[in-house]
Amino acid sequence: MSKWDSPVAPGTPPEPASEGLVADETMALGELLPDGSIPEFDETLHEKPENQWLEMWRSLKANRAALVSLIFIAFLALLAVIGPYITPYNPIETNMANALKPPSAQHWFGTDQLGMDIFSRVIAGTRVSLTVGLLAVSIALTVGIILGAVAGYAGGWVDTVIMRVMDMMLSVPSILLAITLMAALGKGIDKAVVAIGLVSIPEYARIVRGSILSIKENDYVAAAHVVGLSDSRIILRHVLPNALSVIIVRATLGISSAVLDTAALGFLGLGVQPPQAEWGDMLGRARGFIFQAPHTLLFPGMAITATVLAFNLLGDGLRDALDPKARIK
């Protein structure tokens, strides 16, 4: 069987947006091909992507846990946007006379050591945690994809150098590395974003490299080579889109660990500047009151747990949904 017999690989770019681009390439391919293969090619293009996304959505819908998580995350996102306008109290307003009060009608989640309303602070903290989670993952994703793709595609010494550096980063526990980075960068939530983002780069680089190593052996990549496409174009348009599902799953799970890392840094007092509200910071400051006023820990703890759990379950659901073999029918 010659390479030219089957120009359409099973994993044709699933993204509808890339359709137009792929059409370009088909024409280029078409010119080279002896004859008759173009219409057949086009047909697959129109059908397959739609089916894949639809099937994925169906499978995700069938997974209750993932669906609930998705709704919960949407709710959190909403809170992050409108939260500051709907909190019953100013989350940074102290009221010393009213400190450490248990949950009541006035203060649903009670008040903390300085009399600040915990309910308002938990809501206000949503924005911080989600923003840090998303930004950190974006940083890690961007850098990780570039490094992983280059390493996987180029191979040879480039691969060795990049991946050994990644291995070095992986050999240090990520939270420790993040703390060290924070020590160097200084305190603050913006620094936390950078620290958490940087330490999770290797995970993405590794995953992307792995997928690319397998994808680049496909015939359509070889075909793209033959028609003279540049390396960067091949990586961006033909290789990466096929690794997308893996990346999406990893990124979803990545947000959950970023939320957790943020909380950990906050707990250690390296996060937001007081009196700003952040879940980990709230936990850290309340830990002395675990017996005296357990509600001061319970609610921020629950917020962290629920958010992390939601992203984990969604990630699992997405993995199943994106894997044709594990799909729920």
Next chain:
Amino acid sequence: MKKTVLLLMLTLTVALAAGLLAGCGGTSETTATTAATSDTTVAPGESTTTAAEAAAADTFTYAQGADPRGLDPALVDDGESAKIIVNVYEGLLKYADDSTAVEPSLAESWEISDDGLSYTFKLRQGVKFHDGTDFNAEAVKFNIDRQLPPQVTPDMGYAGFVFGSVKDVVVDDDYTVTINLTQKNTAFLANLAMCLAAPIVSPKALTDGNNSVMEAPVGTGPYKFVKWSKGENVVLERNDDYWGEKAKTKNVIFRFISDNSARVLALNNDEVDMIDGIDATVVNQITQGGDKLFQAEGMNVNYMAYNTTTEMFKDQAARVAFSQAINREELVTSLYQGYSDMAETILPTFVPGYDATVKQVAYDVEKAKAGLAAAGITKVHMITYTNPRPYNAATGVALATAIQGYLQKVGVECTIDTFDWTTYKEKVKAGDYDICFYGWIGDNGDPDNFMNLLADPDPSMNVARWQDETYIADIKTALAIPNGAERDAKYGEMEKYVAERAIWLPISHAQSLAGYRAEVSGFIYHVTGTVFLSKAVVAK
């Protein structure tokens, strides 16, 4: 099925998250148990193996948070060391049981020359060090000389403080010694009663062993040293040749349990008889466990300082207005939950010179608003520390955030930069702040020890960076006045001077807290933070 699993997971994760994160600084029962087992093996001789019963009569176990840094009083500067040192060593003088007034100890009496520069001490006769050598005037000279130039070394943390004003030491006869000073210094007598630098060590032990006193102390005190198992305990035994009233309990064991909750557990389980280093959060645990709480005003002050070199707070009116915005009474009650007393003065109430008529700027929101508006203050930069300190159990962050809350109510925005203690001290030294939070733990119980901070040229001590000619002159005068009413009045005047100018905002005096078993009595928890155990007994 799936739902059940999900529910289970959820429950587990919630429990874990709360438990793990919260427990970070928390309990470790394993530590307690391990320490307990090793403890029994270390307990000297005797049939003290079955903890409470047999130990009750002849062993008193005290649990503190850490090992001493060492047991040579000249070479250490920490409280954990001091607690052991005061039971093994004695100085020429000692404090009264309930204040910082000085009393005779190894010196039976003393005379001060008319020019105030020579102190002649009559020493107690027939006192022997634990190694059998005699205590005499030579021993006193030896101990002070090693902390004077040229012998003094940089690691003698308190040498400068205690003996800085000493010119020389002259042995008049075996039991008379004269100490000559370079300048009048009334606080010198209080220095000689201190638990660091001042206690007298056996000269033989110091010359024979190569720094062995750090590990194996030899003093004249009611207890003698037996052994020190690093990380576990220090064992002391009654000195049967003690010159004074012999110790009531035969053995004293200082155990080291670093974790606060573990220490409380050890007390509740009757593994130890007394613990310190506790804070308000564990008080309920102690009392509910059937144990008792010791509570007394401590020799410290927790304060907020204005940086008087900034444009903003150079102005006295601005400082006063800022102070007026803060409801200290509410703040202290709420933040320290009754375990710190609100400070109206810099001096704790038991220190000579304390004046009850001194009042800080009173809380008045309206005046504060007007004053701050007049001074044009809308933004203030604060720096603070993240950890609890002996004078501020609630951490500097909590204190700063609370104060920020009060200022927010009068329209002033405070940015708070937080640092760990080591970094914080550097930042304070660098001076880039409008307001900082600090505290002071007294050394010798003399008013000069507190009031001198505001006259100190070193900005890492004088964090308000205040240099006032009148005040500095007053400090010098007061130091030379002999102990008595005149001197006390002078310090009262100086306190008023500082309070009017609102250089600091004194916040609170933290109480000393300790937990002890109901069967325990007779210990002396001194206001200086040390614990004298020679009269302590465990009933039954």
